[in-house]
Amino acid sequence: MKKYEKNELVRVTVTLNGKERSGICEPRMLLSDFLRDELGATGTHVGCEHGVCGACTVQIDGVAARSCLTLAVQADGRSIDTVEGLNGGSTGLSDLQEAFRRNHALQCGYCTAGILMSCDDYLGRKPDPSEEEVREMLSGHLCRCTGYTNIVKAVLETAQSRREKKMLETTE
Amino acid sequence: MKPQVFDYARPDSAAEAVALLADSGSDARILAGGQSLMAVLNMRLAQPSLLIDISRVQDLNYVRVQDGNLVIGAAATQASVEWRRSLKDEVPLLTQVFPHISHFQIRNRGTVCGSVAHADPSAELPLALLLLGGQVVLRNRKGRRVLAADDFFQGMLMTARAPDELVEEVRYPLVTAGHGYAFNEFSGRHGDFAVASVGAMVNKDSIRFAVGGVSDRPRVKVLPLLKGADLDTAINDFAWELEARDDHHASAQFRRQLVRRLGRAVIERAMS
Numbered sequence: 001m002k003k004y005e006k007n008e009l010v011r012v013t014v015t016l017n018g019k020e021r022s023g024i025c026e027p028r029m030l031l032s033d034f035l036r037d038e039l040g041a042t043g044t045h046v047g048c049e050h051g052v053c054g055a056c057t058v059q060i061d062g063v064a065a066r067s068c069l070t071l072a073v074q075a076d077g078r079s080i081d082t083v084e085g086l087n088g089g090s091t092g093l094s095d096l097q098e099a100f101r102r103n104h105a106l107q108c109g110y111c112t113a114g115i116l117m118s119c120d121d122y123l124g125r126k127p128d129p130s131e132e133e134v135r136e137m138l139s140g141h142l143c144r145c146t147g148y149t150n151i152v153k154a155v156l157e158t159a160q161s162r163r164e165k166k167m168l169e170t171t172e
Numbered sequence: 173m174k175p176q177v178f179d180y181a182r183p184d185s186a187a188e189a190v191a192l193l194a195d196s197g198s199d200a201r202i203l204a205g206g207q208s209l210m211a212v213l214n215m216r217l218a219q220p221s222l223l224i225d226i227s228r229v230q231d232l233n234y235v236r237v238q239d240g241n242l243v244i245g246a247a248a249t250q251a252s253v254e255w256r257r258s259l260k261d262e263v264p265l266l267t268q269v270f271p272h273i274s275h276f277q278i279r280n281r282g283t284v285c286g287s288v289a290h291a292d293p294s295a296e297l298p299l300a301l302l303l304l305g306g307q308v309v310l311r312n313r314k315g316r317r318v319l320a321a322d323d324f325f326q327g328m329l330m331t332a333r334a335p336d337e338l339v340e341e342v343r344y345p346l347v348t349a350g351h352g353y354a355f356n357e358f359s360g361r362h363g364d365f366a367v368a369s370v371g372a373m374v375n376k377d378s379i380r381f382a383v384g385g386v387s388d389r390p391r392v393k394v395l396p397l398l399k400g401a402d403l404d405t406a407i408n409d410f411a412w413e414l415e416a417r418d419d420h421h422a423s424a425q426f427r428r429q430l431v432r433r434l435g436r437a438v439i440e441r442a443m444s
Contacts, residue, residue, distance in 0.1 A: 001188050006177035006221075027180035027223075030214070049173035050211040057277050063251070065281045069210040073180055074203075074225060118277055125255070139362040140275025 004073065012076045016041060017085030025072045032056040034072035035082065043083040043113050047142070054141035057114035058082050064121040083113035086120065096120060096158045105154040107145035115141045119155050129159060175213035182225045186246075186311065189226050190338050194313040196222050198335035203227065204246055207274070207282035208290045232340065237262060241306070241343035250279040250287070250297075263344045265304060265353040265371065269296045272355070275363045288324075289339040291331045294366045294385035298325055300355070301342060302390045303371040303382035309341040316340065328388040351375045354441035357385070358430050360421070367422045368430035372442040379439055381407070386414040386427045407435045 004010050004027045013022035016039060023038030030049070035041045035058070047055035049068045056067045059081040086094045093101065096119055106112040115138070122129070122137050129137070134155050138148065183189040193200055201220040203209055204227055212218045226232055232247035235256065242263050244253060253259065254270040273279055273287075273296050287297040288308060301308070301321040308324040310317050310333055324332050333339060347353075357369035369384040374397075382392040393410045395403075411431040416424035 001184055002180075002182040004180045006179050026177065028175045028177050030174065030210075033174075050214050051207060051278060054275070054277060060281075063280045064277045066207075066277060068214065069206050069278075069281070071180070071203075071206075071210075071223075071225075073182075074206075074227060121280075122276060136271055136362065137276045140277040 002073075010073055010076075012072050014039075014075050014077070015079045017081055023072075027071065027073050029072045030068050031058070031060075031070040031072050031075050031080070032067035034075070035067060035080070038072075041082055041084055045110055045113050047110070052142070053111070053114075054118070055111050055114045057117045057141070059117055059121055062121065062124075064118045081117065081120075083116055086116060094120075095161065096123070096154070099154040099158045099161075100151070103150045103154040103157065105147060105150040107143075107147050111141055111143045115143070115151060119158070123155070123159055123162070127159060127163060129156075131156060173214050175210075176216055176219040178213075178220055179222045180225065181222060183229060186226075186229055186232050186338065186340060189224055189229060189232075190311055190313050190336070192222070192224050193338060194336045200224055202246075202286075202289070202338060204286040205249060205282040206286075207278045208286065208292070226338075237346065240346050242266075242346060243341055243343050244284045245341055246283065246285040246339055248283060248285070250282045250284055253284055254279060262346055263304070264347055265300055265355055265373070266344065268353070268355040269300050269371075272296050272357050272359075272363075272366070272369070278363075285339045285342055288342050289331065289333065291325055291329050291389065292365070293328055293387060293389050294369065295390075296355075296357070296366070296369060296384070299369055299371055299382050299384035299390040301344060302392050303373055303380060304345045305380075306345055307343040308339060309343070310334075310337040311340040312336045312338070322392065325389040330389075348375070352442035352444065354438040356434050356438050356441075358434060365421075368427050368434065370431065370435045370438045372435075372439045374439065374442040379442075381410065381435060381439060383410070383414060383431055383435070386411075386416045386431060403439065404432070404436065407432055407439075411435070 045055040047053035051066045051069045058067045088094045200222040203223045203225045232245040234245040235248050260267045306321050308319050352374045355371040357366040359366045366385040371382045373380040379395040384390040411428040416427040
């Protein structure tokens with residue numbers, strides 16, 4: 001059993017985007033603050049801090065979740081993926097990020113980091129979602145520039161191009 | 173929007189968790205998925221002195237079919253039930269319920285037992301448990317007791333759980349041949365708290381009809397197999413029994429109207 005006193009400074013180690021990183025925090029520190037303030041990973045944004053807006057969404061062991069509703073001490077020993085880890089293609093952007101750019105699926109961009117982390121997990125589990133299902137998944141994110149239509153388009157386009165890529169390989 | 177200080181413990185087993193609860197009582201809170209509790213802590217609506225984090229307790233992380241129930245342990249996430257391929261053949265009502273529960277990202281971490289223990293009157297999982305006649309298993313250091321859902325839910329965020337007890341498991345009865353199930357709700361935006369939610373289970377003898385979000389807890393009523401105007405009258409009588417109140421989300425009258433309209437529609441859907 002692990003036990004920490006309220007003002008105890010705890011060393012928390014996570015695998016952040018594939019690299020082991022550690023920092024010091026009190027038990028009450030939120031994962032969102034730990035990522036930004038202790039590890040300097042400011043790609044993850046903080047909005048409402050009570051789980052409503054979705055801006056702080058990261059992946060904990062590959063599963064999209066609110067970093068503001070998770071304590072840093074709960075993440076100890078876990079794998080955390082954030083928007084900084086998404087880049088991969090020749091342009092430095094993932095196919096999902098490219099689709100967001102093509103479709104103008106971001107305006108101010110504040111909500112985008114969280115949305116990308118949700119979509120990345122969701123498309124991995126659900127390669128062929130309907131528009132309605134994508135909208136249901138996106139309902140967990142608030143975009144106050146209200147660019148939802150283009151976000152939906154970008155997600156559906158990414159899903160389709162991934163499916164086509166898979167099909168192409170079978171005919172090669 | 174940051175929590176007050178608290179001690180933190182992460183037990184390795186359910187036995188350790190209930191031992192901690194026995195020692196600290198009502199000053200301690202169980203942290204499982206944290207999707208209700210962390211928001212409450214961030215807003216400082218609760219200031220427990222100890223958080224007991226059971227999210228990694230392996231002997232509480234299970235979902236299995238056992239003795240005619242889908243049995244869900246305290247550390248099992250809502251997503252682990254929702255994404256179960258066999259769910260529609262096990263508890264088809266839950267496949268209708270999950271898309272209404274908050275959002276994908278919340279269900280990934282939120283637990284079924286946590287939602288039941290929190291007992292928000294508009295929450296979907298307590299309503300589904302009550303509608304199906306499910307059970308809640310409470311465990312303390314000395315042993316376990318099993319309560320019917322109807323005895324467990326007592327009021328707004330109030331349950332029969334004693335301070336030293338852990339909601340160890342919930343049991344959703346499996347589908348019964350010849351029964352129809354339906355669920356629906358109305359909320360301001362998708363994923364928000366339901367202004368009113370309704371569920372129905374119908375067989376050849378009777379209608380079991382449940383309503384959430386209107387009373388201080390989910391409520392259920394067994395009706396005979398009525399049709400037409402008689403059914404409308406019975407639903408209306410129940411809508412008035414719920415003692416709806418006006419609040420900033422909706423008027424009592426609007427809530428009764430939702431019970432009448434959505435209620436009639438889910439009962440008909442469960443019959444078909």
